Amino acid sequence: MTTLHFENKDEDELRKVGMSKEHRIDPQVQVGLLVDPGGFPLEVHLFEGNKAETTTLIPVLTSFQERHGVTDMVVVADAGMLSAANLNALEDAGFAFIVGSRLTKAPYDLATHFQRHGNHFEDGQILESTRSMGTGKAERERRIVYQWSFKRQKRDDRNINLMIEKAERIAAGKAPLKKARFLKVTGAAKELDQATIDRARQLAGLKGYVTNLDIKKMPGVAVINAYHDLWQVEASFRMAKSDLKARPVFHRQEEAIEAHLTVVFAALAIARHLQDTTGISIKKLVRTLGPLRTVTIRIGKQTITAAPSIGADAREILDCLPAINAPGH
Structure with a gap:
């Protein structure tokens, strides 16, 4: 949309x-x-x-x-479709889905990994979990696929550092007070929210995906590739x-x-x-190709057709399109 x-x-x-x-x-x-x-x-x-x-x-x-x-249709969408009601409606209509997952629940979904291995991941490592989504009669168990990427971790860490710098400037009075992810405001006191920073560091490099497809039908790597x-x-x-x-x-x-x-x-x-x-x-x-136009000019009883001058770049493109250059086209 x-x-x-x-x-x-x-x-x-x-x-x-x-x-x-x-x-x-x-x-x-x-x-x-x-x-x-x-x-x-x-x-x-x-x-x-x-x-x-x-x-x-x-x-x-x-x-x-x-x-x-x-x-047999699989709907692939971003995290904006993630509400439990939306996913239930898709499933009830007979569709499979793969959507991006927010990382707020990742520490709980991956609790076993963090207990055994701390923050250590292998590049490209895929982990699977399940999560109850929705409440009451609308509650359903969902499959969650996570992948850790070294490249994503570097990008996430860089963004975290920039957000920390922003919060530090606000806390030190060097920047006007406004909402910042890692800033904690208590009354008149402004300071870094270390707990939020630590959690962000823990999740750096992770990306999550929610799907209702069985692992036998689509393994984790295929889920991730489809989302990409x-x-x-x-x-x-x-x-x-x-x-x-x-x-x-x-x-x-x-x-x-x-x-x-x-x-x-x-x-x-x-x-x-x-x-x-x-x-x-x-x-x-x-x-x-936009400027290539054939112009027909009529002066009195005489008609002149002016063909465009096709340069090397245009000719290279046209040569890749055999249908355009075929007889009768």
Whole structure:
């Protein structure tokens, strides 16, 4: 899911002010993009700007499943889908899922490891646990897969150090008082929250994933690899928003907005195909091939056709696309 904003302050039945990841207060629409593991677009859907993301997912998946006769779908999503109610709804609708897990429960999930091995992990080490999620009748046991990475630990430690420096400046009065992760404020006293720092250090390098797939059907490494494909979704959104100029949207009527999205969707599918075929980024493809236009000029009774001058970069790209260069194209 993402949002597309409008250069117009007036709301209507579709364009509404809602939660914006960019903290905008303009009317917007919600756009849902369904892609395959490689990022190729399968469907695009339009929703009201104030509609909660979690209420859009199951109807889209169900309709796709019915139209194409798909019987075994795994939904991969980020931690925003992690609430127990959302996961239960997905499961009740017949879908398997893999979602990112927040690390707040990791010390308890991995208590046995920390007791036996302390903070020591092997690079790439995978650990499994289970956790009860939800309350009452909604409570269900969930499988949790964790992986520790040396590279991630270095990145996490660097970020922790930066946050400690920020908290230290605030505690010393060298920076204005504002919320900081490792700052503890008691009355007028400001100091570092050492317990929170120690826990963050303990969890540095860990990443968690929640799934309802049985380990016999999908082992931990496959769960992790499937989740990592999410970057393809983000890449498709970035292409649509920036390289393919999906926003801002200047249309007003719903039909026109849907037509705009259809053009962007088609362009994204073509762009993905071109990128996969040539190995060249969409940005470079647009920049290189965009200026190539054949112009027909009519002066009186004379018609002149001016073909574009194809440079070396453009020719290299076109040579990778045999269909374009085939007779009759």
